[in-house]
Amino acid sequence: MDSNKTENTFQRIIKSGAVRMMVAVVLVAIIVGVVGVIRSPSEISFAPDSFEQTSPEIPQLSAGTPHGQIAVDYVYTLNSDFFGRFPLSYREMDTAAWLVEVLLAMGYTWDDISVQEFTVEDTLHLAYDVFGEEMGFLVDLLYLFCSSPFVNFEARESRQSQNVILTVPGQSNEVMVVGAHYDAFMYPGASDNASGVALLLESAQRMRELDNYYTIIYVFFGAEEAGLLGSIYYVNSLTQEQHDNILFMINADVLLEGPDLFYMAGYVRDNTRGENHITQTWDYIAQNVETQHGITITALPDGVLGPSDQLAFLLFEHTAMFLAGLDKNEYFYRYGMDAFSSMTRVLHSPRDCFYYINERWPGKIDDNMRGFSLLLEEFLLADY
C-alpha cells in the first residue's frame, strides 16, 4: 500500500482526536503533580490449563428474547463492576479475565478462545508508523497517570495489555472481524465502550444458535485509549494468508453518546475513501432494518475515519465499518468527527455512566442496543 499518502490522512485525524485527548490527560497529571507508585498485584495467567476460572452468572437467551436485552445487562455489569478499566492496568486485565469467563459460560471452549498478550514495547514501534514518535512519550505519561494516587488504577508492572479473541467457524474460511475495545478512560465507560463490548457479547451468545456461513472472529481489544494499541498489534500479528481471508471488519465503539444510530463504512486507498459491493450490501441491509423495525439508521461514510480500532484495519486496506450512537442535535453535527475529541456530553467524562445516560435519554439504552443488535446480526448473516 502507499503508506505515505494514507499516513497523512491518518495523522490528520489522529492529531485532531486521540492525541489531543492524551495531551489533556498529561496536563491533568502535571497539574496534580503526582508520580505514581507502581504496585504489583498478581498477574493473571491466560494459559488455558492455568487460568483460574470463576463462573459469572450470565443473562439467559431464549428463542423469544428481544434483541438488545442481554446486551443492556452486559453494559450494566461492565459499568458497575468494571469501572475505570484503564489501559495497561490491573482492572483492564481483570475485565479481560471476565470476558473469557463469560464466553466460557456461553458454552464456548478454549478451542474457540485465545488471549493475545502484548506489551507497550511490542506495540509502540508499530503505532509510531501511524501516530508519529511523540506517541511514546504520551503513552509513558498515561501509564504514570494510571498509577498516580489521583486515580490509582494500578498500572501493571509488565506494561501489558491483551486482546481476547473468539473464533466462531463457518462453512467458509472467509472471515468477518467484529471488534470492540473493552478498556476505558477513567469513568464507568458505559458508552465508551461497555456498549460495544456488550453488543459483541450478545452477538456471540446468539451465534451459538445461528448458522453463520462466514467465519466470525470477535476481538475484544485492549489499550485502545492508549492509542489503538490492541488493534494495531492484532492486525500486525496476522499472516498474509489471514489478511487475504478477511472479508471486512466491523468496529463498535461509543454506542450510547446519543439516541441516533450511525454506521460509517468504506475502505481507504491512495488517501481516498472508497465504496464497494460490501458497503453497498450494508446500505441495503440498513434500509431493510429501518423499514422492517422502524429504527432510523443513518449512513455517514466519512465517519469511518473516526479515531477508533477500525483505523488499524483501514491501514491494511480492509473494508471496515464504525458503528456509533450519537446525538444529531449536539456537538457531533456542529463539529463533525472532531466531536470525538472535543468535550462531548458523555465521552471521556464522569457522565459516561449508565445512570446519567438513562436519565438524559430515557429508554435509549434499550433502543440503541436493540437497533445495533438487529443490524449487526443482519450484517453477519448476509451474503457477500
Ligand SMILES: [Zn+2]
Ligand atoms: Zn472508545
